[in-house]
Amino acid sequence: MKQNSVAVVGAAETTKMGKIPDVSVIGLHADAALNAMADAGLKPSDIDGVATAGISPVELAHYLGIKPTYADGTSVGGCSFMLHVRHAAAAINAGLAKTILITHGESGRSRVGAGGFGRAPSSLMGQFEMPYGVTSPPTMFTVPVLRYMKTYGVTEEDLANVAVVQREWAALNPRASFKDPITVDDVLNSPMIAWPFRMLMCCLVTDGGGALILTSADRARDFPQKPVYVLGTGESVETPMVSQMYDFTSSTAFKISGKKAFDEAGITHADVDHLMIYDAFAHLPLYGLEDLGFCKPGEAKDFIRERNTAIGGKLPLNTNGGGLSYMHSGMYGMYALQESVRQMRGTAAAQVKDARISIAHGVGGMFAASGTIVFTNRS
Amino acid sequence: MARILPEPTPETRHFWDGCRDGELRLQRCTDCNHTYFPPRAFCPSCASRKVEVYAASGRGVLWSYVINHRPRQDMGTEPYAIAVVKLDEGPTMMTNIVGCPQTPEALVLDMPVKVRFEKQTDDISLPLFEPAQS
Ligand SMILES: [Zn+2]
Numbered sequence: 201m202k203q204n205s206v207a208v209v210g211a212a213e214t215t216k217m218g219k220i221p222d223v224s225v226i227g228l229h230a231d232a233a234l235n236a237m238a239d240a241g242l243k244p245s246d247i248d249g250v251a252t253a254g255i256s257p258v259e260l261a262h263y264l265g266i267k268p269t270y271a272d273g274t275s276v277g278g279c280s281f282m283l284h285v286r287h288a289a290a291a292i293n294a295g296l297a298k299t300i301l302i303t304h305g306e307s308g309r310s311r312v313g314a315g316g317f318g319r320a321p322s323s324l325m326g327q328f329e330m331p332y333g334v335t336s337p338p339t340m341f342t343v344p345v346l347r348y349m350k351t352y353g354v355t356e357e358d359l360a361n362v363a364v365v366q367r368e369w370a371a372l373n374p375r376a377s378f379k380d381p382i383t384v385d386d387v388l389n390s391p392m393i394a395w396p397f398r399m400l401m402c403c404l405v406t407d408g409g410g411a412l413i414l415t416s417a418d419r420a421r422d423f424p425q426k427p428v429y430v431l432g433t434g435e436s437v438e439t440p441m442v443s444q445m446y447d448f449t450s451s452t453a454f455k456i457s458g459k460k461a462f463d464e465a466g467i468t469h470a471d472v473d474h475l476m477i478y479d480a481f482a483h484l485p486l487y488g489l490e491d492l493g494f495c496k497p498g499e500a501k502d503f504i505r506e507r508n509t510a511i512g513g514k515l516p517l518n519t520n521g522g523g524l525s526y527m528h529s530g531m532y533g534m535y536a537l538q539e540s541v542r543q544m545r546g547t548a549a550a551q552v553k554d555a556r557i558s559i560a561h562g563v564g565g566m567f568a569a570s571g572t573i574v575f576t577n578r579s
Numbered sequence: 580m581a582r583i584l585p586e587p588t589p590e591t592r593h594f595w596d597g598c599r600d601g602e603l604r605l606q607r608c609t610d611c612n613h614t615y616f617p618p619r620a621f622c623p624s625c626a627s628r629k630v631e632v633y634a635a636s637g638r639g640v641l642w643s644y645v646i647n648h649r650p651r652q653d654m655g656t657e658p659y660a661i662a663v664v665k666l667d668e669g670p671t672m673m674t675n676i677v678g679c680p681q682t683p684e685a686l687v688l689d690m691p692v693k694v695r696f697e698k699q700t701d702d703i704s705l706p707l708f709e710p711a712q713s
Contacts, residue, residue, distance in 0.1 A: 240695070301684045320586075327585035327595075328617050329673045331705055332661055339661055343673075347643040350688050372695040395646035395683060427593075443663045443673035448643055 201464060204579055207420035207427035210413030211541040214305070218377055220407040224313030226255055226263055226366040227229035228305025228561050233264055236411035241424050242299065247413070249297030251288060252304065253280035253395065253435070260303055270297035275569055276437055277564025278478060278531040281412070282571025286433035288414045289345030298415060304516065305409030306529035312407075320559060322336075325441050337480060341566040342397045344448035345483045349396070351449045352498030354486070356396050357506070362385035362482040363400050364523050365510045370521025372511070372550035377404050379526045401482035403528035410534035412541070417579060427543040431557065432574035434458060434467025442566040451563070451569035454491035459562065461572035462493070465485035465557075469494055473555035474543045475515055478562045480521040485509070488518075519550045533562035537573065544577040582653045590650060591618045593632045593635055597689050598650035598704045605635040617700050618635035631635050639666040646681055657681065663694055678709035 212235035214228055215221070223231065229252065237243065249270035250257045257271040270291050274283045282301055282464040286301040305432040307314045319326045333338050349355060364384055370376035382400060420427035436456035439445055446452045462468075477488035489500035494515065503509065509517035520526040520539040527535060540558040561572045587595040594617075597604035607614045607681060608622035609629045613679040621628045642685035647654075662676050679685045693711035 225645060308606050321584065321590050322586040324617055327591055330583050331585055332675050333647060333651050333659055334652050334661055334673075335647065337663075339645055342645045343663060344643050346688060392646075392648040394648060395658075397645065413609075427595065441617075441673070443671055447640065447673075473610070 201286070201430070201433055203431050203465065204429040204576070205417050206292050206414055206576065207413050207417050207429045208412055208575070209420050209423040209425060210236040210411070211425060211538055212236040212239045212411055213535070213538055214409040216410040217375055218406050219309055221312060221406070221508050222350035223307070225305050225307050226259060226313060228307065228407065229255060229260055229303040229313030230263055230305075231414075232305055232409035232411035233301055236301070236413050240413045240548070242413065246419070247299050247301045249291060249365060249559050251284035251300060251302045253284070254304065254306060266301070269299065270300060278480065279533045279562025279564040279569055279571040280531060280532045280539055282560065282573050283435045284563040285412065285414065285430065286435055286571065287574050289430050289433060290415050292414065298419070300410060300496065301416045302414070303409065304413040304531055304534035306417065307313045307407050307532055308405050308529040309407050311527055328533050329441055329443060337566060338397060338402050338455050339394045340388060340442050341443050341481050342394050342483070344445055344567070347398065347448035348487070353500070354498070354501050357384055357389060358386045358501035359396065359401050359482040361501075362479070362503055365504055365507070366479065366518050366522045366524050369550055370525035373495055373521050374404060374528060374549060375405060376521040376526045378521070395397050397481065400524070403480045403523035403532070404525070406527045406529055408527050408529045409536045416505065417430060426445045426545050426577065427579070428541050429576050429579060430573060431576045432463070432467070433462045434460030434464070434572040435570065437569040438567060440565065440568055444569055450566050451487050451570065452511040453567065454488060454563070457570040457572045458492040461559070461574050465574040467557060467574065471557050472515065472559055474519065474540065474552045474558040475517045476540050476558070476560040477533055478536055479518055479524050480528065480532060480563065482524065484563060486516060516552045519548060519552065533564070533571065536560040536562060540573070540575050544575050580694055582699060583651075585700055586647070594618050594702060597634070598696050598706050599702060603635045603637040603706055604632050605666070605670065606630050606632055614668045616666075617670055618670055623692055632700045636667050640689045641676065641686060641692055642671055643688065644676070644680045644686060646683070646686075652703040660686055662686070663709070672706070675707050676709065703713060
């Protein structure tokens with residue numbers, strides 16, 4: 201994509217977050233969309249492009265009364281929204297639409313109007329993973345991690361430390377689900393979920409949503425909010441089955457998506473002021489820091505232990521508290537994007553001073569897919 | 580509650596027939612010699628359609644795993660390992676490790692394992708793995 205040709209002009213999360221038993225999935229999409237439109241000073245009739253995952257863009261458009269010239273239903277898990285941003289940027293540049301709305305909503309906790317988590321027994325996952333007792337993501341996303349730990353000497357304490365540092369960020373965020381400080385011992389004494397993963401190494405399960413509105417950079421200056429420009433983008437997909445990852449110690453999709461985004465943005469790692477790495481589980485920031493090239497393989501654990509990603513560190517990471525402490529409805533990528541936008545607007549609860557470049561990096565499925573967006577607040 | 584079982588498709592039928600008959604079957608490309616899993620009608624390395632089914636050794640090493648402490652209803656009430664083995668022929672395969680305690684102490688990465696078929700129905704046997712002598 202062309203650098204800085206497209207900007208985020210509307211961004212918002214659902215009015216409430218956490219436990220929302222009185223709103224269904226599509227209602228959460230709509231609540232976030234209405235908030236984002238209010239943020240941008242737009243009405244549904246001003247929107248000519250829609251993108252969403254979880255539900256169909258058809259459902260979204262009709263529910264909001266939008267008659268679009270562009271629809272993107274890319275659904276590759278929790279990073280789908282990074283891909284939607286990327287596709288929207290290309291679409292706006294190509295003239296397919298002028299003003300594109302991207303929404304997420306999920307009743308992860310209350311399950312109001314939500315579908316199930318089954319796989320057809322004839323699918324590849326149904327044949328070659330389901331028979332062995334996998335359940336929800338805690339028993340799948342975690343499967344490669346012992347190999348990673350053995351290869352690089354990563355310990356359970358290292359995994360626990362990821363959650364501890366992110367809780368420190370969450371303490372600064374009034375909207376975070378968990379704000380009380382925790383120690384490595386607290387994490388290692390929390391209930392066992394799927395060894396070596398304990399409860400505090402696993403994401404929350406909450407209700408919520410978020411929405412973004414993108415338009416061309418030349419129009420962006422006329423909107424009420426400070427524009428946040430899309431500087432570079434990347435995406436990739438890898439495998440529908442975690443047991444078939446190309447390399448258990450590294451995400452190939454992360455590497456491809458991240459490199460593409462850095463190349464498009466024309467930046468180096470030293471240029472990055474703020475980073476979001478989708479953390480459904482404690483190992484994901486470790487893989488992310490390494491596969492994006494911020495650390496050499498095996499060194500992310502030390503990077504975090506040395507407090508480089510903590511408050512006051514040189515690379516503030518997951519400053520909203522992350523999926524481990526802020527919220528996680530199921531497809532968390534939208535919340536990583538929202539925090540990057542807030543940081544670029546200068547409105548984050550834990551604002552990084554003078555931040556100019558922020559990256560939101562997402563994972564989809566169980567290491568199935570990836571999307572990376574580089575934002576900047578400089579045109 | 581009956582265990583969740585696979586439903587073979589035309590492309591995977593040979594694999595499940597093999598498990599039923601006590602043979603771990605993989606596929607190999609006759610153009611580039613690449614062995615791959617899960618089954619498909621072409622080589623994922625070079626896209627050739629010239630592939631053959633063969634009986635693999637059934638041996639490999641324990642590659643990675645988790646021990647699920649919240650058992651799925653059809654899997655009983657005790658914690659069990661959801662494992663991946665790396666077969667001697669190259670591919671990785673999800674499975675369960677049987678014939679040993681489901682503990683970190685007993686389940687040591689890189690330990691040799693060999694396949695053991697466990698009959699579920701007349702049509703379906705699952706390829707599970709047990710510790711083996713190296
Ligand atoms: Zn081949």
